[in-house]
Amino acid sequence: MCVAxxxxxxxxxxxxxxxxxxxxxxxxxxxARDPDASLADIAREAGVGRVTLYGHFDSRATLIAAVVDxxxxxxxxxxxxxxxxxxxxxxxxxxxxxxxRLTHRHGALVQAAEKSLSSEDLHEAHLEPIARMRxxxxxGRSAGRFRDDMPLAWQITTIQDILHGASRAVYRGEHTPxxxxxxxxxxxxxxxxxxxxx
Amino acid sequence: MCVAxxxxxxxxxxxxxxxxxxxxxxxxxxxARDPDASLADIAREAGVGRVTLYGHFDSRATLIAAVVDxxxxxxxxxxxxxxxxxxxxxxxxxxxxxxxRLTHRHGALVQAAEKSLSSEDLHEAHLEPIARMRxxxxxGRSAGRFRDDMPLAWQITTIQDILHGASRAVYRGEHTPxxxxxxxxxxxxxxxxxxxxx
DNA sequence: GATAACTCAAACATTGATGTTCAAGTTGCA
DNA sequence: TGCAACTTGAACATCAATGTTTGAGTTATC
Numbered sequence: 001m002c003v004a005x006x007x008x009x010x011x012x013x014x015x016x017x018x019x020x021x022x023x024x025x026x027x028x029x030x031x032a033r034d035p036d037a038s039l040a041d042i043a044r045e046a047g048v049g050r051v052t053l054y055g056h057f058d059s060r061a062t063l064i065a066a067v068v069d070x071x072x073x074x075x076x077x078x079x080x081x082x083x084x085x086x087x088x089x090x091x092x093x094x095x096x097x098x099x100x101r102l103t104h105r106h107g108a109l110v111q112a113a114e115k116s117l118s119s120e121d122l123h124e125a126h127l128e129p130i131a132r133m134r135x136x137x138x139x140g141r142s143a144g145r146f147r148d149d150m151p152l153a154w155q156i157t158t159i160q161d162i163l164h165g166a167s168r169a170v171y172r173g174e175h176t177p178x179x180x181x182x183x184x185x186x187x188x189x190x191x192x193x194x195x196x197x198x
Numbered sequence: 199m200c201v202a203x204x205x206x207x208x209x210x211x212x213x214x215x216x217x218x219x220x221x222x223x224x225x226x227x228x229x230a231r232d233p234d235a236s237l238a239d240i241a242r243e244a245g246v247g248r249v250t251l252y253g254h255f256d257s258r259a260t261l262i263a264a265v266v267d268x269x270x271x272x273x274x275x276x277x278x279x280x281x282x283x284x285x286x287x288x289x290x291x292x293x294x295x296x297x298x299r300l301t302h303r304h305g306a307l308v309q310a311a312e313k314s315l316s317s318e319d320l321h322e323a324h325l326e327p328i329a330r331m332r333x334x335x336x337x338g339r340s341a342g343r344f345r346d347d348m349p350l351a352w353q354i355t356t357i358q359d360i361l362h363g364a365s366r367a368v369y370r371g372e373h374t375p376x377x378x379x380x381x382x383x384x385x386x387x388x389x390x391x392x393x394x395x396x
Numbered sequence: 397g398a399t400a401a402c403t404c405a406a407a408c409a410t411t412g413a414t415g416t417t418c419a420a421g422t423t424g425c426a
Numbered sequence: 427t428g429c430a431a432c433t434t435g436a437a438c439a440t441c442a443a444t445g446t447t448t449g450a451g452t453t454a455t456c
Binding site: 210211213214217246247248249250253 | 400401402403404405
């Protein structure tokens with residue numbers, strides 16, 4: 001569940017804690033756009049010396065683990081707010097909206113994590129959101145609201161691909177995040193809709 | 199159109215030409231899976247010494263330019279074989295099938311190219327296939343066969359995202375290329391289908 | 397079969413990012 | 427106020443990938 005080893009609760013000075021948070025924040029922002037962003041870039045973005053960064057995080061991997069943990073914590077918090085009961089199409093709308101906010105915020109962070117962290121940790125990290133989506137898809141299929149003539153895994157990766165593609169398109173400036181959210185909803189629902197007997 | 203400066207027609211020895219071709223081939227294969235593959239890896243994959251590679255290509259950028267050129271040449275040849283006349287949905291099927299073969303073969307090569315080549319060159323390189331797809335989409339929309347309540351650019355990037363996602367899924371071993379082709383067709387057509395008055 | 401073209405391993409130079417050390421300067425906090 | 431905690435730039439070590447050079451060995455081609 002948790003990628004970084006939890007800090008021993010040494011009481012740090014207030015400014016030190018602020019800096020650590022600023023670094024994680026800056027890293028989240030930069031890595032979302034460029035998974036290869038250097039630690040020097042991240043330190044600069046955080047308004048902090050490079051040495052200070054190393055004072056807080058032993059290595060690139062340690063920092064990324066911290067970023068992933070923070071991201072996962074917020075993600076779980078936001079996703080678990082989504083009410084999974086009710087009409088599957090409506091639930092999918094809500095789940096997509098929450099997923100889009102997260103994807104847009106974290107962007108390519110997954111790729112950064114894949115390069116620096118053991119794949120087991122990461123796979124486990126993504127397991128929960130995927131399971132959530134899978135459960136919803138299965139329920140929607142049983143209810144005849146989603147098509148079931150494609151593999152579940154395909155539908156899930158397609159949804160992820162659409163989300164990540166939207167993230168890149170927004171970074172390219174092609175759409176606003178809000179418009180992208182609407183397009184995602186329309187597109188995913190079209191993919192999932194049971195084929196009308198043509 | 200052409201990324202690499204064309205070779206002065208110095209007559210090279212047969213084995214040298216073979217090696218150059220083997221290197222481009224190996225690079226195409228490796229870069230399709232890992233856009234960060236090192237030149238040492240590529241040389242090994244080509245069954246050639248690292249120095250030999252540098253004998254044929256000045257730099258990583260030069261090699262990638264050659265790979266892109268070869269890929270583009272084959273791509274154009276295969277895509278221009280697709281008959282663009284006729285029922286838009288049928289044409290889309292054919293165009294998708296051809297695009298899938300190319301995507302599966304070239305995979306992440308685009309990303310490798312983006313890191314090593316000037317973005318102008320690359321943008322121009324991708325212009326033609328995108329224009330082809332755009333023309334077809336516009337015709338299908340006019341004919342009422344494709345939905346026109348989303349931006350064209352969104353539909354195009356979505357199609358590209360689905361193709362690339364399928365490529366990754368196949369590399370992960372989740373589907374065979376053939377099955378992926380069918381899934382791509384069904385998924386893209388679902389995305390493009392005009393919404394039925396619900 | 398002579399020769400120019402080509403290959404290749406080993407060894408070196410360079411570059412850019414990572415990570416470390418140090419000594420001097422600030423600042424939160426008791 | 428004073429001190430430990432914290433920050434910082436500069437300088438250094440390391441590592442991996444990119445390129446380069448050399449010199450000896452193959453081989454296509456004339």
